[in-house]
Amino acid sequence: MKESLKQFIRAGFDSALQNGSIQAYYQPVIRTISGRLCSFEALARWVDPEFGILRPDQFIPVLEQDKRIHLLDSHIIREVCRQLRRSIDSGETPIPVSVNLSRLDFICCDIFSVVDQQVSAFQLPHDFLYIEITESILGEQEGLMHEVVDRFHEAGYQVWMDDFGSGYSSLNMLKDYSFDELKLDMRFLSSLDRRSRRILTSVIHMAKEIDIHTLAEGVETEEQFLYLRDIGCEKVQGYYFGAPMPYAKALEHLREKGVAVEL
Numbered sequence: 728m729k730e731s732l733k734q735f736i737r738a739g740f741d742s743a744l745q746n747g748s749i750q751a752y753y754q755p756v757i758r759t760i761s762g763r764l765c766s767f768e769a770l771a772r773w774v775d776p777e778f779g780i781l782r783p784d785q786f787i788p789v790l791e792q793d794k795r796i797h798l799l800d801s802h803i804i805r806e807v808c809r810q811l812r813r814s815i816d817s818g819e820t821p822i823p824v825s826v827n828l829s830r831l832d833f834i835c836c837d838i839f840s841v842v843d844q845q846v847s848a849f850q851l852p853h854d855f856l857y858i859e860i861t862e863s864i865l866g867e868q869e870g871l872m873h874e875v876v877d878r879f880h881e882a883g884y885q886v887w888m889d890d891f892g893s894g895y896s897s898l899n900m901l902k903d904y905s906f907d908e909l910k911l912d913m914r915f916l917s918s919l920d921r922r923s924r925r926i927l928t929s930v931i932h933m934a935k936e937i938d939i940h941t942l943a944e945g946v947e948t949e950e951q952f953l954y955l956r957d958i959g960c961e962k963v964q965g966y967y968f969g970a971p972m973p974y975a976k977a978l979e980h981l982r983e984k985g986v987a988v989e990l
């Protein structure tokens with residue numbers, strides 16, 4: 728990464744948090760069987776007048792290096808809660824949102840309390856916010872991770888395993904933690920050839936056997952969508968249904984496509 732961009736991130740992060748440049752973009756998650764919207768994933772964007780839109784892979788590594796990622800995640804969680812409250816107050820159907828946590832959130836702050844305090848402050852039901860954790864972070868600090876995941880569960884939050892299959896320890900993680908949902912990335916499978924199809928089908932069946940819901944992300948084509956629907960994958964997410972966008976735009980995009988909200 729260019730040194731100038733790193734410097735820009737380091738110098739500008741605090742004011743970007745305060746002046747609204749760091750925003751949650753929302754990507755739709757669709758239920759395969761009904762074709763309806765069932766939730767959004769909140770993805771962070773840094774919208775800067777000079778640099779344009781910075782993506783997470785540009786600023787997250789710098790924030791992690793500086794141990795400031797929990798400030799970003801706390802901000803996104805607050806923005807998501809604010810949006811949910813706005814939707815409820817304006818009489819719209821509130822749509823649950825999943826948020827991404829970083830490994831360092833568990834170390835640098837009490838991330839359960841951060842989430843729970845915001846949810847309480849905005850008076851939201853606990854089943855409107857889902858927690859996404861990537862499998863790669865679960866192997867470390869196991870005791871602490873278990874404790875925090877259990878706290879989320881006990882308080883009524885769903886916890887999802889993100890990027891399932893990308894690491895080497897997925898199956899152990901499935902055994903050790905009771906996740907509510909598995910997110911599988913289609914991009915892990917470079918093509919939908921016969922072998923990939925068998926792997927996917929087996930994973931979907933295994934998840935059903937152990938009562939875990941399934942969501943495939945990175946779905947870009949109709950072919951992928953129809954295949955996932957046929958093998959019983961419950962939910963899909965990807966550019967085929969919509970890229971991450973500001974909340975109002977995301978809703979407008981879905982309206983234009985004729986996608987209804989699940990009730």
Ligand code: C2E
Binds near residue numbers: 771784889914944945
């Ligand atoms: P992720 O959680 O796996 O999020 C999915 C990424 O795939 C997003 O990239 C999304 O824009 C992209 N994507 C969605 N649909 C498609 C598709 O059909 N095709 C392709 N090629 N890509 C698709 P994004 O927004 O750049 O985020 C990258 C990663 O950064 C995320 O991966 C997540 O791990 C992390 N991230 C994003 N926002 C946050 C945040 O607020 N906090 C933390 N801790 N991490 C975040």
Ligand code: CA
Binds near residue numbers: 768827859889
């Ligand atoms: Ca995610």
Ligand code: CA
Binds near residue numbers: 889890910912944
């Ligand atoms: Ca993912």
